[in-house]
Amino acid sequence: MKNKGLIFSYVLLFGFLVTMYGYGMGVKQAKIPALTKQSTLTDHKTVGILQYVSHPALDTIKEGVIAGLKKAGYTEGKNLTIFFQNGQADQSKLATMSQQLVDSKADVLVGIATPAAQALANTTHSMPIVLGAVTDPVSANLVKSLKEPGGNVTGVSDKAPVKAQFQLAKKLLPKAKTVGMLYSSSEDNSKYQVAEATKIADELGYTVKKYAVPSTNEISQTVQVMSQSVDFIYVPLDNTIANAMASVVAEANKSKTPIIPSVDTMVEQGGLATVGINQKELGIKTGEMVAAILNGDSKPATTPVYTFSDGDVVVNQKQAKLLGITIPETILKKAKIEGGE
Numbered sequence: 001m002k003n004k005g006l007i008f009s010y011v012l013l014f015g016f017l018v019t020m021y022g023y024g025m026g027v028k029q030a031k032i033p034a035l036t037k038q039s040t041l042t043d044h045k046t047v048g049i050l051q052y053v054s055h056p057a058l059d060t061i062k063e064g065v066i067a068g069l070k071k072a073g074y075t076e077g078k079n080l081t082i083f084f085q086n087g088q089a090d091q092s093k094l095a096t097m098s099q100q101l102v103d104s105k106a107d108v109l110v111g112i113a114t115p116a117a118q119a120l121a122n123t124t125h126s127m128p129i130v131l132g133a134v135t136d137p138v139s140a141n142l143v144k145s146l147k148e149p150g151g152n153v154t155g156v157s158d159k160a161p162v163k164a165q166f167q168l169a170k171k172l173l174p175k176a177k178t179v180g181m182l183y184s185s186s187e188d189n190s191k192y193q194v195a196e197a198t199k200i201a202d203e204l205g206y207t208v209k210k211y212a213v214p215s216t217n218e219i220s221q222t223v224q225v226m227s228q229s230v231d232f233i234y235v236p237l238d239n240t241i242a243n244a245m246a247s248v249v250a251e252a253n254k255s256k257t258p259i260i261p262s263v264d265t266m267v268e269q270g271g272l273a274t275v276g277i278n279q280k281e282l283g284i285k286t287g288e289m290v291a292a293i294l295n296g297d298s299k300p301a302t303t304p305v306y307t308f309s310d311g312d313v314v315v316n317q318k319q320a321k322l323l324g325i326t327i328p329e330t331i332l333k334k335a336k337i338e339g340g341e
């Protein structure tokens with residue numbers, strides 16, 4: 001008797017919970033559109049971030065994304081949940097992680113670096129995707145045009161100021177005649193930038209030699225070989241090379257071959273100098289674009305891809321000393337100095 005009563009109340013409680021749950025879902029579903037329109041920041045949101053690989057630039061960009069979201073009113077743990085995945089440069093991991101992030105029903109997805117953005121875009125054609133630092137979203141097949149992306153993807157392009165980089169190289173290395181371009185054959189972002197850099201280097205009278213590595217394993221040997229036949233090494237915004245920058249620098253320093261990379265973090269790691277886009281700011285801008293979509297204030301299809309008009313001059317003094325290069329005062333005056341002094 002006692003038992004039956006107990007079971008009966010359990011059944012009642014169960015029924016009650018099921019009803020409340022159903023009711024709650026119904027209410028939630030009905031309310032979502034209205035809440036989005038009012039762009040209430042108290043609303044809890046979810047953002048899924050897929051980063052291609054770890055290297056100082058991408059790690060800084062990721063921090064920037066979180067800072068940008070915070071600036072726009074979304075704080076992790078308060079009104080924001082972030083699902084973060086790092087693909088470790090592995091295509092099959094990127095595909096699985098993209099699927100997981102899509103399944104998580106995040107409100108917005110963020111792809112940091114071209115291969116990560118491509119993996120996300122291959123997985124969903126409907127969820128909003130914001131590009132964090134994709135060199136050329138058009139040639140990477142991520143948007144129709146920078147002005148009018150047209151689909152579910154928009155974001156920030158970090159197209160490098162290549163001309164300014166070569167003009168700087170000319171001033172620092174006036175005797176150099178041959179430039180060797182070091183990049184990964186698997187990254188669309190690098191193919192695009194190397195094509196552009198080749199045109200500019202040609203115009204400036206350089207002989208261009210290209211060294212595309214199939215994977216990380218061939219980098220040291222390639223640098224050893226190219227150091228014998230080029231006057232300096234140019235590195236585009238290439239994730240594979242950025243990830244192995246320490247061994248590139250170690251190998252190039254053996255023959256005192258200067259490296260002109262494309263970003264401040266690679267100068268910090270032992271590149272000689274560059275004109276580059278500030279990676280933290282790039283991330284912050286990305287985070288702000290994510291927030292605008294979360295607020296319901298913008299849609300990827302009609303939001304132009306953001307591009308930076310110019311970069312900062314960055315010089316590594318320690319590296320200059322090691323290579324026996326004197327940096328002209330005029331450059332030092334406007335440069336951010338890495339490597340002490």
Ligand code: TRP
Binds near residue numbers: 112158
């Ligand atoms: N632009 C690169 C891409 O499209 C990603 C990137 C951003 C990067 N900052 C970098 C690569 C610095 C190398 C170094 O994939």
